[in-house]
Amino acid sequence: MKIILSILLLFITKCFLGATEKVFHVPLDQNSSITMSWQVNYEKELVIFEIHLPSDFGWFAFGFSDYGEPFPADYCILYHDWKQKLHFQDTYANDNGVLVLDSQQNCNNFRIKPYKAITKFTFQRKFDTCDFEDYLIEDGTTHIVWSRGKGPLYKASGLNISTHDSSMTRVQLLKNLNLEFGNEDIERNVYALDILSDKVQVPDRETTYWCHVHKLPEIFEEKHHVYRYESHIQKENEGIVHHMEIFHCIAPANEDIPFYVGDCFGLKRPNSTQVCKRVIAAWAMGATMFYYPKEAGLPIGGSNFNKYIMLEIHYNNPMLQKGIIDSSGIRFYYSPKLRRYDAGIIELGLEYTDKMAIPPHLNSFALTGYCVSECTAISLPPDGINVFGSQLHTHLTGTKVWTRHIRDGYELMELNRDNHYSTHFQEIRRLKRAVKILPGDALITTCEYQTLDRTNITLGGFSISDEMCVNYIHYFPATTLEVCKSAISDQALSTFFEYMRSWEYQNIVNGGSISSNYNSIEWNPMRVELLKEVYKEAPLSMQCNMSSGDRFPGYWESTPLTHIKIPLPPPKRRC
Structure with missing residues (x-):
């Protein structure tokens, strides 16, 4: 029946x-x-x-x-x-x-x-x-x-x-309907790899983040390309598996990572699993299969590739239902037949640092991170790179994220925007148009936050109660540029703290830690506006980093802000 x-x-x-x-x-x-x-x-x-x-x-x-x-x-x-x-x-x-x-x-x-x-x-x-x-x-x-x-x-x-x-x-209601797929469906050497949870007893609480560290099979001693991936969810649990991510563990190739299975924020989680932080796949409710462009594949495996990855599942159980058992996850489709290009990932936005902060009790406060033209000029190939995907990322207070694209002072079409962003709904989205980034282009990522329920400053950092502002862009051909992000320069931040101490009589300690100095300020509307102006005008401390972690040659402290001569006009409604 x-x-x-x-x-x-x-x-x-x-x-x-x-x-x-x-x-x-x-x-x-x-x-x-x-x-x-x-x-x-x-x-x-x-x-x-x-x-x-x-x-x-x-x-x-x-x-x-x-x-x-x-x-x-x-x-x-x-x-x-x-x-x-x-x-x-x-x-x-x-x-x-x-x-x-x-x-x-x-x-x-x-x-x-x-x-x-x-x-x-x-x-x-x-x-x-x-x-x-x-x-x-x-x-x-x-x-x-x-x-x-x-x-x-x-x-x-x-x-x-x-x-x-x-x-x-x-x-995501307005899906991309014009994806150009590769011809993997008619190729013989395409295989499936399931990265699944294992009979998780989903807790009877509304929100759970569950982590499961896996080691790739021995076949990945050799390099392969992922052509596409999709969710693999137990039919009866489609209503509680809210979103999933797979992280590659960034460690030396031969380093072992503990096989942790449990609450992602649990006290028993080994600190050594925190290196599992480079997103290589992400799915959220309503998402369909993610396809890589026909020219490129996600490189996975090889002699220099650490074989450990971590599945993270967000379970949403608002009815506090007991007895749910789940073995959902993500299915990769991979091949030893390599496509012409490796796909790569570049992090745009703000450094993971407490130098950037958000005052409390605010309906909206914006932070902006820069990938300056000086960095792309020396790190990208002459023909540039082709951006085909984007994953926006903040923590709990983020409400809106967008990335602007600047060339020779002229603003081009935005790379990506989400005006109703939620940290609980993250996926890698194929862009509706491929974006060419040339050497000398600048990319400016802005995040808005809402801190009405926060009692003190929210700092940048890795903890879920800290904040981030990141756009992970997916592109080809892969280059050695992996991080192009900024923060306020050290000198400008020191000047701001000195002003707070000398003129606003705040309990700032010379030589004190950044976090303690931020936390010592009693925030009022005038001080909030002053911080906004400092962030808007101050020079930058830049991370223009290779995949090795080394910076590209150059002096990256006190880098000037990107100047926009002709901004893009706001979109007009046909009303």
Whole structure:
């Protein structure tokens, strides 16, 4: 019976969404009883949604919010009225969680198909409806929110959703539909390698990060190329495996790493596993197979390659369910047949240092890291590099990340942007257009943070309670440049602390540690603005580093900021 139902629902999905266009899927609740499928139509600039849910609903509201909060939010609500008539309306939840009927109805082309215990409905939404009560669907992360309750309703307007069952799922709605694949599917020498967890007893708490160190098989004594990878998730656990990453352990080739299996932040985790930090694969809910361009593959193995890698899985268990056993992970497709180029990874953004900091109690504070033209000029090949992928990264307070591209003082199109970033939703995304970076180009990465719940300064660093601002760009051909990041220069930071001591009478200690001096400042609006201006104007301390860890030749202290003669105008809405 389940097979017949699955076949019927698949048939309905193809009929409603279209059989020829790419369809994406994601569970919306922990038990996968509510699911979402969608298609993207770039020509018409709209998304077609299809929702499956149990038929015993009285009302069901589906929508979007900036960071997953149930309100304020933009909702399309499906409900039965007191006469059992079905309605589907465009609403929004105000700051108190009360639904208001939108004067402009933009939940369009509604259709519904009940089948026994399952109700399936579909509708369309424009990327930009030009209704300022509606959510703007754009590139990057989208937070899908839903709420449901018992009916019937007299009307949707006035319903307070704050006291009802609700949840949130993060997805990348505007997928890349124009990926150019290699011909690996017709090649004989392509093999699968599963990097999986092993019967993890998922804790009955909302958030768990689980780490599992693996050693690559002996075949990887020789160099191979990864052509593509995908998630390998237990069917019954699709609703709790939120995202996964695989890290290469950066250590000498013959160095052994402990086979740690456990909580990533557990006290028993060996410190020697902290070298497992170079991301080589990342997946998040709703992501499909990641393909490398046909010209390049991810190099893995070889005589100089440490054979240890670490799987990290984020389990999301909001129902605090007990007894979940999971063996999910990532499947690599690799080959001994090497493509023309090795793919490489360059870290852009800020150094992992406490020289950069974010004051507390702020709704928004930005930090910027530079990859200056002086570094790319001496490190990139004459023909430049081709960037095809990007993974943005901050820790818990990051809310927005973007990277600008500067050539000869002119700003080109942004390399990547996520206006609704979440550290709990990280994946390596194929760019919708390849970006050529030439010697002498500059790349400027900015991260915005929200620290309303922090009681003191948040410092840059490796701890999850510290902060980072990084864009890992994936490119070919691989070069020796691995890190192109900045921080405020030592002299400029010393001058700022001296001003705080002499003029603001803060408890700054000459020669004291950076972290203690930052923590000793009592932050008020004026001091926050002063720190902003210092970061905006001060020269840089640069990391222009090779994969060996050595810096490229040059003097990298007090490097001037990148000057932008002609910035890119902000995008215009066609409203």
